[in-house]
Amino acid sequence: MLDFDSGVLAPAAGEFTRRLSDMAGAYADSEAVRSLLAHDDPVMYAGYDASVPPEAGHLTFRTTIVMPGTIGSEYFMTKGHHHIRDSAEFYLGMSGTGLLLMQSRSGDFAQQDLEPRASIYVPPGWAHRTINTGNVPLIFLAVYFGDAGHDYESVADVGFGWRVFRGAAGPELRAEAVDGA
Ligand code: PAN
Numbered sequence: 495m496l497d498f499d500s501g502v503l504a505p506a507a508g509e510f511t512r513r514l515s516d517m518a519g520a521y522a523d524s525e526a527v528r529s530l531l532a533h534d535d536p537v538m539y540a541g542y543d544a545s546v547p548p549e550a551g552h553l554t555f556r557t558t559i560v561m562p563g564t565i566g567s568e569y570f571m572t573k574g575h576h577h578i579r580d581s582a583e584f585y586l587g588m589s590g591t592g593l594l595l596m597q598s599r600s601g602d603f604a605q606q607d608l609e610p611r612a613s614i615y616v617p618p619g620w621a622h623r624t625i626n627t628g629n630v631p632l633i634f635l636a637v638y639f640g641d642a643g644h645d646y647e648s649v650a651d652v653g654f655g656w657r658v659f660r661g662a663a664g665p666e667l668r669a670e671a672v673d674g675a
């Protein structure tokens with residue numbers, strides 16, 4: 495059972511939690527990261543994993559709950575990744591509002607609104623990252639191949655072409671120089 499309001503999946507194989515210290519380098523304002531980590535290490539996002547074998551032929555799924563907030567003025571986000579085996583993924587918005595950013599290996603960029611009932615296709619070979627642009631938790635479901643695997647290094651190395659900041663009139667996307675994309 496999926497609880498659309500809390501993101502709880504039950505039964506689940508386990509829960510995962512990512513804190514700021516797990517992704518300190520992902521944010522533009524390294525000084526804001528340093529001063530926050532000096533007295534706190536907040537949970538940025540968490541979620542629940544389905545009990546599905548991580549093997550070819552299976553479809554596995556997981557919920558994610560991204561907390562609301564900013565580092566400096568950059569919205570809380572997920573680390574973002576490629577799949578080790580390039581393969582597609584399906585995202586379903588459950589609660590809250592945000593963005594799904596996608597970037598191909600050749601540097602093409604796309605974004606989709608992630609909101610309740612949004613059904614989004616992530617094509618094979620596109621890295622993906624979610625951003626919570628609202629004031630409440632952003633909750634969504636992701637469905638992907640059991641043997642897809644997660645590659646975080648290439649996103650950490652190359653970065654994403656766009657960052658999302660809180661602006662006076664709402665979320666602002668700003669282009670970012672990326673290495674090698
Ligand atoms: C999602 C993500 C989840 C956490 O289930 O794994 O939102 O984001 P990171 O994996 O980038 O930390 C997904 O895309 N799975 O493949």
Ligand code: ZN
Nearest residue numbers: 575583622638
């Ligand atoms: Zn994925």
